[in-house]
Amino acid sequence: MKIKRHGAVIGLIAAGALALTACGSDSNTPQSGGSSGAPAATGTAQVECGGKKSLVSEGSSAQKGAMELFIQQYGQKCSGQQLAYTPSGSGNGVKQFNGGIADIGGSDSALKDGAETDAAKTRCQGNPAWNLPLVFGPVAVSYKLDGATSVTLTPEVLAKIFSGAVKTWDDAAITAANGGKALPAKPIVVIYRGDESGTTDNFQQYLGAAAPSAWTKGAGKKFAGGVGQGAQGSPGVAEAIGAADGTIGYVEWSFAQDKKLNMAKIDSGAGAVELTAQSAAAAIKEAKVKGEGNNLVLDLKALYASKAAGAYPLVLATYEIVCSKGYDADTAKAVKAFLTVAATDAQSGLADAGYVPLPQEFQNKLLTAIKAIA
Structure with a gap:
């Protein structure tokens, strides 16, 4: 059964109304x-x-x-x-x-x-x-960039992209994060949550913990980067990213999967890490009550600032x-x-x-x- 995530309300579901079988989203969903x-x-x-x-x-x-x-x-x-x-x-x-x-x-x-x-x-x-x-x-850093099949970003580069300091995909900082390989010379279009969002709050907390010198905008449910285009809700962000070349945004993994969006790898200092169930779970153990x-x-500061090899630190609770x-x-x-x-x-x-x-x-x-x- 494919889970549908785009309705406004999940209706009143009575006992026995739905049989829970193989609950998935796309054919490339992660393993346990x-x-x-x-x-x-x-x-x-x-x-x-x-x-x-x-x-x-x-x-x-x-x-x-x-x-x-x-x-x-x-x-x-x-x-x-x-x-x-x-x-x-x-x-x-x-x-x-x-x-x-x-x-x-x-x-x-x-x-x-x-x-x-x-x-x-x-x-x-x-x-x-x-x-x-x-x-x-996990929160995916999703993008659409024709001509690029793989993108790696560091926390510092992410902070600069979402604050407007890095404006093009062929910026030297992005090239360095990708092992010297230049990406297409196209403008970066930032997509952010236009409504008040805990995802935004967590994303900005992550930038502040992982790249404190590059992200000085603070946290909070409202996006403070001062750049880009707002979209309503996670479905709106996923739609906007997938609709135009050069876009980048933050959206929950499930929505990125549904729209089959490209997802950047994050290099926190111990090598590029792809978002998987295993890499996200490896990071969660850093969270403390x-x-x-x-x-x-x-x-979550310890989790977000983690440089552990194989851990994908951008995870929200x-x-x-x-x-x-x-x-x-x-x-x-x-x-x-x-x-x-x-x-x-x-x-x-x-x-x-x-x-x-x-x-x-x-x-x-x-x-x-x-x-x-x-």
Whole structure:
């Protein structure tokens, strides 16, 4: 079955409505990431189904394909239980959760201390919200450049491209990154997310960590490079990259796969690394938890700045934002059931959909947090 990622809303999927068979995107989808040396989570878990029949979730478009798998497995595991997911972007996910519209918010960035965490605490009846990193997805640096079959870029060159300092494909810095081979003499057209996006936030965090002297624009959900053309959502970015020669942009691996976009190799100092499930999983082990208790906020700086051979460091984590306490009993029960299924049974299909299955250590921490939701 081919996963479709371009609808505005993933509908209410009832139990048994869809049979989960071979979930893939394109014929060249990656093999399981479990062989990378970072063990992937496996197995099933005991799930206490019931509670609210129709959960509502909204947010990150980066996790849309993963949510499709989670919803399918949830419907099969818990008969009659449903969840509707709207992939409207991380900014909207936070707003809809904090506004009490969404039971679960999806965001590629954890809640920011201050206004966002304060609003979440109010929404959760005076209790803190937790950020649970449920989906790991590589971000592809995709491009369309007629006459070039392979492109390697360093973090410094990427920072200069996305800040406008490098303007043409035959720039000396790009030539050097490609072993002295000059690319076509064409203008570079940067494509970025025009809406508020956790993918943008993570991409800019990556540039700041991996190339601090070349990227001085900071991070945040709004693109700060000051160059290029904005596109709406991940589907819009993928479409724009594929539509014109000379383009380059950042987009989740699953969308790059769907559109069969070219993907640049990244050389962080130990040689060019192609984006694969194995190279992304090799980088994830560098991620550390900096949040307290069951608020599993990650410190991605070590991951993004990694120069480890064979590791593709441009990987984002998508958080499910939930109330630690403050749901009514029926909602809490259903939220816990959905998240448990997503963290266990549903992980097996993620690699074929352009994501990296949870490392075992993250699965264990997630299940502890999920059980603690009250």
